[in-house]
Amino acid sequence: MRRSIPALAATAVLALALTACSNDSGTDTSSDETSAASAEGSLTMWVDDTRIDSMRPVVEAFTEQTGVDVELVQKGTGDIGPDFVTQVPTGEGPDVIVSAHDGLGEWVNNGVVAPIELGDKADGFAESAVSAMAYDGQTYGVPISIENIALVRNDALLAETPATTFDELVAQAQGAGTEFSVLIQQGEESDPYHLYPLQTSFGAPVFEQAADGSYTDTLALGGEAGHAYAAYLAKLGAERVLDLSIDGDRAKQAFLDGKAPYIVTGPWNTAAFQEAxxxxxxxxxxxxxxxxxxxxxGVQGVFISAKSENPVLANELVVNYLTSEEAQDALYEAGGRLPALTASADKVDDPVLQGFNEAGATGAPMPAIPAMSSVWSFWGATEAQLVGGQAADPAGAWDAMVANIQDAIGNNA
Structure with a gap:
């Protein structure tokens, strides 16, 4: 979009304003001249194909208000993080990226992402969303949307008041007379992600969290709480509530076919249920x-490059504009994803998204620390043993898993 003369005038005003607030964002702007030069530049934002269309009207509105051009560059979802790590040090990377938060630890350790200061703005977001943007005591991004799994009910099969415990839920579901009670996808290596709500309900989260919500690499899934959860998984497997032969596709199809009143899944599957x-x-x-x-x-966020050529303008876009209700409303209207900003999420009138919002309100952000890479294989293999009835001593199997994960974290440190 070509800038008009009034837009250029607005940019000059913006430059002076940004100079005054630059210390709050951690951005080094030593003079009005530096800010003015930055204000006359442009920004480059990397975004994947699933979000580029929803981001386009938002950055166009930002350009209209400030006169600052934002070039959107479409990247593959799996390429944004790795390319960010390799290209930022060369000076060829973007000013800003839109990405899931779970790569944050790697970006921080490679020095490619800049810290930001949300200040009082943080209070306007879902707590889990802000926590996802934190690493080692610093905040690095602005959350724009969140997603999580929840319990989905087929109201044609069962429309009772929801049970207060999972065991009550299973009993209630069995009363529907269907082939399955509560579908939770498994597969040969189980599925720790879909089982995590049950695990945390025993007080056994995977890692400890610091006061600001960021994760430490101290494991928290062991001890008596972990033993109790391991025994419960073995029980669910023996009762055939959980079945390793029911992978994601089979669970989804079984629910579509009316073979269970409940499924634990995410918003990526509910569209198919509604279309049916x-x-x-x-x-x-x-x-x-x-x-x-x-x-x-899972939290989608917007992050600023540590080597941005226009850090003040990047801060204005990310911290000051994309935290606004106007911007978050527009992102939802264009993309249909649940906003991370509470005021925007509260206006969503889609009952399905509202349900996921309520289910995830007290959720735990996916750990973005490098140690998480050492967890998945041992975690899934052990849960598969428990569900499949191959662990004669559930507590012992869980302890062995914790020891293996701890050793892997130490070896990869």
Missing amino acids: GMDISVLPVPSAGGQPAQPFV
Whole structure:
């Protein structure tokens, strides 16, 4: 979009304003001349194909208000993080990226992402969304959307008041007389992600969290809480509530075919249920262990390059504009993803998305620390042994898993 003379005048005003607030963002701007030069530049934003169309009207509105051009560059979803790490040090990277938060630890360790200061703006976002943007005591991004799993009910099969515990839910579901009670996708290596609400309800989260919500690399899934969860998984496997032969595709199809009143899944599957004409409700997963059942929360965020040529303008776009209700409303209207900003999320009138929002309100952000890469294989293999009845001593199998994960973290440090 070509800038008009009034837009250029607005840019000059913006430059002076940004100089005054640059210290709040951690950006080094030593003079009005430096800010003015930055204000007359442009920004480059990397975004994947699923979000570029929803981001386009938002950055166009930013350009209209400030006169600052934002070039959107479409990248593959799996390429944004790795390319960010390799290209930023060469000076060829973008000013800003839009990406899931789970690559944050790698970006910080490679020095390619800049810290930001949200200040009071943080209070306007879902707590889990802000926590996802934190690493080692610093905040690095602005959350724009969140997603998580929840309990989805086929209201044609069952429309009772939701159970208060998972065992009550299973009993309620068995009363529907269907082939399955509660579908939770598994597969040969189980599925720790879909089982995580049950695990956290026993007080056994995967890692400890610091006061600001960022994860440490101290494991928290062991001890008596972990033993109780391991025994419960073995019980669910023996009762055939969980079945390793039911992978994601089979679970989805079984629910579509009316073979279960409940499924634990995410918003990526509910569109197919609605297209099939199903009447569904989305509910929180009830607790199995007495504590809140916290699903993992995936957060999409916007991050500033540590080598941006226009850090002040990048801060204006990311921290000051994309945190606004106007911008978050526009992103939802264009993309249909649940906003991370509470004021925007509260206006969403889609009952399905509202249900996922309520289920994820107390969720736990997916750990973005490098140590997480050492967890998945041992975690899934052990849960598969428990569900499949191959662990004669569930507590011993869980302890062995914790020891193996700890050793892997130490070896990769």
